[in-house]
Structures are given as structure tokens and as C-alpha cells.
Amino acid sequence: MSWERNIVIKTAEEIEIMRIAGRINAEALQTVKAMVRPGITTAALDAVAEEVIRSHGAIPAFKGYPGPYPYPATLTVSINDELVHGIPGTRILRPGDIVSIDCGTVYDGFVGDSAFSMVVEPASEEALRLLEVTENSLYVGIAKMKVGNRVGDVSAAVQKYVESHGYYVTREYTGHGVGRDMHEGPMVPNYGRDGHGLRLRAGMTIAIEPMVLIGTPKTRVLPDQWTVVSADGSLTAHFEHSVLVTDGEPEILTAW
Numbered sequence: 001m002s003w004e005r006n007i008v009i010k011t012a013e014e015i016e017i018m019r020i021a022g023r024i025n026a027e028a029l030q031t032v033k034a035m036v037r038p039g040i041t042t043a044a045l046d047a048v049a050e051e052v053i054r055s056h057g058a059i060p061a062f063k064g065y066p067g068p069y070p071y072p073a074t075l076t077v078s079i080n081d082e083l084v085h086g087i088p089g090t091r092i093l094r095p096g097d098i099v100s101i102d103c104g105t106v107y108d109g110f111v112g113d114s115a116f117s118m119v120v121e122p123a124s125e126e127a128l129r130l131l132e133v134t135e136n137s138l139y140v141g142i143a144k145m146k147v148g149n150r151v152g153d154v155s156a157a158v159q160k161y162v163e164s165h166g167y168y169v170t171r172e173y174t175g176h177g178v179g180r181d182m183h184e185g186p187m188v189p190n191y192g193r194d195g196h197g198l199r200l201r202a203g204m205t206i207a208i209e210p211m212v213l214i215g216t217p218k219t220r221v222l223p224d225q226w227t228v229v230s231a232d233g234s235l236t237a238h239f240e241h242s243v244l245v246t247d248g249e250p251e252i253l254t255a256w
């Protein structure tokens with residue numbers, strides 16, 4: 001991928017802007033999380049997320065994003081077997097659905113990118129366990145985002161954690177640097193080998209995003225050309241934060 005070579009170390013000033021973008025993005029996600037209930041449409045969530053973002057003078061990062069055709073919405077809302085890139089619309093949330101919501105915000109030219117998954121009550125044991133493992137794997141990866149470690153250390157930590165719980169990480173979609181562009185280098189897969197890949201440096205900003213599947217690592221794309229589903233129809237989950245690598249502990253820019 002061409003964006004992989006575009007690795008940008010951010011200045012203190014740029015990082016401060018990214019903190020603001022991250023906070024706005026977090027507010028949009030928290031607001032829609034509170035709206036999730038049986039009977040609501042995914043388009044209703046999308047409209048509110050856009051309102052929150054624009055109320056801060058920011059812009060939805062996903063809207064118009066280039067792909068098979070420009071992405072049409074503020075959020076991606078992916079349900080059950082839908083792993084990522086589900087397009088909001090007239091679909092109604094039902095009890096027991098796993099809902100994965102991803103949002104990007106551009107503030108003053110910089111992007112915050114973050115996602116979470118939740119289940120519409122009542123939750124099955126299987127869904128709760130999948131969500132717990134996927135969310136934990138995000139923090140296992142973030143803990144490795146320290147100066148001197150390599151991208152492979154982050155990737156391997158996520159993969160080992162997920163696979164040790166009997167689940168799979170996707171091979172076809174990855175985390176990424178984030179900044180002026182939503183997708184910058186380095187590419188940060190959810191699988192990899194310790195001690196391999198680019199060395200992390202202070203000032204790198206990376207969106208790390210474990211995408212986890214119960215059945216197999218394989219995915220396919222629906223005829224809408226955006227929605228990615230598990231190839232076997234099994235449940236999936238997705239958590240993401242934009243994270244700053246520092247000389248000390250990693251800083252989550254999109255924290256709630």
C-alpha cells in the first residue's frame with residue numbers, strides 16, 4: 001500500500017491538535033454508544049455522530065473517503081458477522097446484536113480514529129467473551145507501543161493474545177499511522193513476529209485496531225463493495241484507538 005511509506009513524526013503543536021481531534025471523536029462515539037438499543041437504525045446513530053463532530057467545528061473523516069466509491073457516511077456500523085466498514089442505513093438493531101462502530105474526525109487538519117464494539121442486550125456468553133478478548137487485545141498491543149520496540153512486537157502481542165483465546169485476527173485489514181492523513185505509515189497488522197518491522201519512535205501516532213473473528217481469519221466483501229464480513233458468517237468484533245508513542249508510556253489520543 002502506498003501510504004505505508006508515509007511515516008510522519010508529529011511536532012508538539014501537531015500532537016496538541018490531535019488530542020483535540022481525539023477528544024471530539026471520543027465524544028461522538030460515547031454519544032452514539034448511549035443511543036444503542038433495540039429498534040434504532042444505524043442511520044440514526046450516524047446522524048448524531050455527524051452532529052457532534054460538526055458542533056465542534058470538525059469534519060467527519062470517513063465521509064467521502066476514497067474507495068470503490070466515496071464512503072457515504074460518518075460512521076461505519078458493522079453488525080455480528082460484519083467485521084468493519086458496514087454502511088449505516090435503515091437496518092435496525094436487534095437484541096443480541098454485536099455492534100461495531102468506527103468513527104474518524106478531522107480537526108484543524110488532523111485525524112482521530114477510534115472504534116468500539118458492544119452488544120445489544122441481552123448478550124450471549126459467546127458475544128461477551130469475544131468483546132472482552134478483542135478489547136483486551138487492544139490494550140495488550142498499546143502496552144507494546146514504546147520507543148525501541150518494533151511494529152512486529154505490537155502485532156505479535158495482539159495476535160498471541162487473541163489466538164491464545166481461540167479466536168483469529170484478520171490478515172486483510174490493519175492498523176496504521178494516523179495524522180494529516182487517516183492512513184499513514186507504518187502499517188500495523190494484528191499479526192506479526194517479535195523483533196521484526198519498523199522501530200517505534202517518539203512522536204509517531206498510530207491507530208491500532210484489532211479485528212477479531214471467532215471462526216476463521218478469512219473475510220469477504222459484500223456487494224455494496226464496502227462491508228467486510230467473516231467468510232464463514234461467524235461473529236466478529238473490533239476495537240481501535242489512535243495512540244501517541246512517547247519517551248514514556250503510550251498516550252491514547254482518542255480515550256473516552
Ligand code: MG
Nearest residue numbers: 102113114115
Ligand atoms: Mg477506524
Ligand code: MG
Nearest residue numbers: 113207209240
Ligand atoms: Mg483505523
